[in-house]
Amino acid sequence: MRGRIIVLKHNTPQEPSTLDRLKEAIRCKRPGLLRRGVVLQNDNATPHSANLTQQWLQRYGWEILRHPAHSPDLAPSDFHLFGPLKHHLGGMASETEDDLISELRNWFDNLDVDFFRVGINSLLSCWQKCIDLHGDYVEK
Template sequence: MILLDILPKGESVNTDRYCETLDRLKHAVRCKRPGLLRSGVVLQHDNATLITAKHTKEWLEHYRWDIIPHPAHSPDLAPSDFHLFGPLKRHLEGKKFEDEDELIGEVRDWFSKLDANFFTQGIYSLLPRWQKCIALHGKSSQ
């Protein structure tokens, strides 16, 4: 895990906020995994407006980060949707938290205990999902 960015309560993601998160990601990569930037960064995005906005595209072009295209309405191609949120929900199921800070602490703790293989599995499981998507001509399999 390189960056866990939790949006403050009541805020929503817009283009500026997203680019700020990308800046934090760039800084975190530089600090935690310096060789990664030399080998290139590839992001998988959906087609949300904030991601296709001019400001975001300019940011990505400036830093030369590549984007993997993502068919619309395809949660089965987003590792966060098919690989991450389910296990996190199961981990949190039935737990009670006194406040938001306690919940955030539990989420951070859960992420900190995941080993690299967990994330590697999520990325490698993309290949058969992409192959299925291509076979379906870009349509979601859901």
């Protein structure tokens, strides 16, 4: 499964167009990933479990890595991404939304591949803690 997990986390309705854009981005950036199969982690929010979303996932054969509800500690974006991002943006004053977007793009563009690899790999130990605690909240 290594190298196949994609974490999807957002709070708006997950329409096929969102997944279509994700699929296209994967096709462009990691074409082999689509052939090997995608494992999608989501937080089981209502938009992620909607019939429309499930039909799309079945049509393309994407596997779902089930995620206990209300467990942000199992989402790499929460335990690995937001801390460093908050540190990077700390004290920064943006004049406009465009300035902030530009700074975010710059930060993401300059992250080393290992940053993401470490985040995904650390997911394994977080999941093991969740299993050991029988699905209970995993503390850092």
